[in-house]
Amino acid sequence: MKRTRICDLLEIEFPIFQGGMLWLATAELAAAVSESGALGIISPMAGMEKHGDAASNLREQVISLRKLTKKPFGVNIPLDLQRSGEIIDVVLRENIGIVVTAAGHPDQYTEVLKHSGIKVLHVVSSVKQAETAQSCGMDAVIAEGVEAGGHNGVDELPLFSLIPQVVDSISIPVVAAGGIADARGVVAAMALGAEGVQLGTRFVAVEECIAHPEYKSAIVAASDTGTTITCRKLVPTRSLKTPFSNRLLELENAGANSEELSRFLGYSRARKGQLEGDLMNGEAYCGASAGLIRQIIPAALVVQRLVEGWQKVIDDSLTP
Secondary structure, rough: OOOOOOOHOOOOOEEEOOOOOOOOOOOHHHHHHHHOOOOEEOOOOOOOOOOOOOHHHHHHHHHHHHHHOOOOOEEEOOOOOHHHHHHHHHHHHHOOEEEEEEOOOOOHHHHHHHOOOOOEEEEEEEEHHHHHHOOOOEEEEEEOOOOOOOOOOOOOOOHHHHHHHHHHOOOOOOEEEEEOOOHHHHHHHOOOOOEEEEOOHHHOOOHHHHHHHHHHHHHOOOOOOEEEEEEOOOOOOOEEEOOOHHHHHHHHOOOOOHHHHHHOOOOOOHHHHHHOOOOOOOOOOOOOOHHHHOEOOOOHHHHHHHHHHHHHHHHHHHHH
């Protein structure tokens, strides 16, 4: 596979990231990905009890991860998390080398992180956000299209329109995220100027992920039209089509305002759907790539197929 600036920046073998899924990106999953030569990423809330302490949970995850791998790994920090400052303190105390921030202004903690020698990447969904991230000193950005599972940008830009525009607007490396599940998506993203890719949903449906079996099975069973976008009055969110997402859409179509939608969502609906497997009452975040996912396999095999499939996709595209 092509070696890019992302590989040199983060000292990884392949320019492939595992998404930092909020409740799911545990030490075990990240270690399996990092050991394969890609970049594993952990979340402060991964596997945490419903009202647990994210800072303490992150510390435990880091300790566990370092027992499983010596390879580089990252920490995902949504900046809108309560007590995000305490999570940053853990990152600094534990000498984390790579941080991915999202859902907030990129200058919030960037200076203090970079002062400690940490490589910082920020998730963006528009050219303006990418330019702001670069001006705040980010080492790279992750350009996420509306195909991605979970929360998306309010402009809902498709990834393959977003990538070249972001690449043209900034000089730092761009990682593509949203709707990528196989080597064809990797080659296409890099042909448009990306220097790496991030996969979320594909790394949910792997053996090492703690996602509930019902949730994993629903991803594998999903078709090309198996996801939907809800919560446009809050933050556009892509999830599997489930009884829960159907009820949420009915509320929106009936004219529910943002306060009513927030009350309906309550707290940790994603945890209920993804960790507890309650698809009647919980959110099941899922990217539009679900229709490409047909097996629950080891994380290392996902990376292997991306790497080995890279050249085959290129060769096949050149065959008359």
